Amino acid sequence: MSGGVVVRGLSKAYDGRAALRNASLTAPRGSFVALLGPSGAGKTTLLRCLARLADPDGGEAFVDGRPMHALSGRALKEARARIGFVFQDFNLVRRRSALENALGGVLASTPLWRVALGRPRPDDARSAMAALDRVGLGDRADARADELSGGQRQRVAIARALVQDTAVLLADEPVASLDPDSAAGVLSLLKDLTRERGLTVLCSLHQHHLARAYADEIVVLAAPEGDL
Numbered sequence: 001m002s003g004g005v006v007v008r009g010l011s012k013a014y015d016g017r018a019a020l021r022n023a024s025l026t027a028p029r030g031s032f033v034a035l036l037g038p039s040g041a042g043k044t045t046l047l048r049c050l051a052r053l054a055d056p057d058g059g060e061a062f063v064d065g066r067p068m069h070a071l072s073g074r075a076l077k078e079a080r081a082r083i084g085f086v087f088q089d090f091n092l093v094r095r096r097s098a099l100e101n102a103l104g105g106v107l108a109s110t111p112l113w114r115v116a117l118g119r120p121r122p123d124d125a126r127s128a129m130a131a132l133d134r135v136g137l138g139d140r141a142d143a144r145a146d147e148l149s150g151g152q153r154q155r156v157a158i159a160r161a162l163v164q165d166t167a168v169l170l171a172d173e174p175v176a177s178l179d180p181d182s183a184a185g186v187l188s189l190l191k192d193l194t195r196e197r198g199l200t201v202l203c204s205l206h207q208h209h210l211a212r213a214y215a216d217e218i219v220v221l222a223a224p225e226g227d228l
């Protein structure tokens with residue numbers, strides 16, 4: 001199984017009600033794939049199943065060659081640590097700086113005493129700075145996350161994924177709360193990263209025109225009908 005994202009026949013129900021039914025898609029390595037569909041179609045559920053933040057009831061979900069549906073324990077934890085996430089509601093630690101948030105990408109592999117003392121490994125601090133530079137926020141490294149604009153916060157979340165050395169980035173409506181210019185900036189940054197680093201981006205969006213402007217491919221999820 002090559003890199004990127006492959007979903008085959010993925011299904012998930014909550015309390016007997018289908019949230020996702022028999023979904024299949026492929027996001028080849030280095031591509032930007034947009035996920036469209038009406039509210040309730042299961043876009044978030046699909047992204048959560050891919051990262052095994054939710055357990056699918058059936059089907060297969062491969063992320064960068066790893067069978068996420070079949071992993072457990074340490075192997076699952078390691079696989080999940082290699083997936084980057086960007087969510088609509090800015091999943092950053094608000095009172096921490098941009099640099100500390102970007103460093104969150106390596107915290108899973110940092111000894112606890114370094115976390116407790118707030119002393120990152122020098123290499124990690126350098127790569128976090130480089131990632132912030134890449135997303136255009138090198139001069140805001142010390143700013144607290146809650147002092148940044150929405151677009152800047154999404155850039156920090158992207159920097160965190162770069163520090164994590166992630167191969168696949170899952171983005172759940174990353175521009176839903178942003179003004180049009182910031183939204184365009186975030187999506188074009190994601191697109192550039194697919195070209196530059198071979199990053200695979202699977203990104204749910206509500207705006208069709210943005211999907212058409214930035215995505216290599218568009219996948220439309222239909223709402224699952226009825227109970228299972």
Ligand SMILES: Nc1ncnc2c1ncn2[C@@H]1O[C@H](COP(=O)(O)OP(=O)(O)OP(=O)(O)O)[C@@H](O)[C@H]1O
Nearest residue numbers: 014018019020037038039040041042043044045046
């Ligand atoms: N944790 C949960 N518990 C119960 N039902 C859920 C849960 N998460 C999602 N659902 C239900 O599953 C269905 C799919 O929801 P999901 O959030 O995946 O859709 P979506 O396409 O992302 O929608 P939106 O575009 O509105 O964000 C919905 O009917 C939703 O109510």
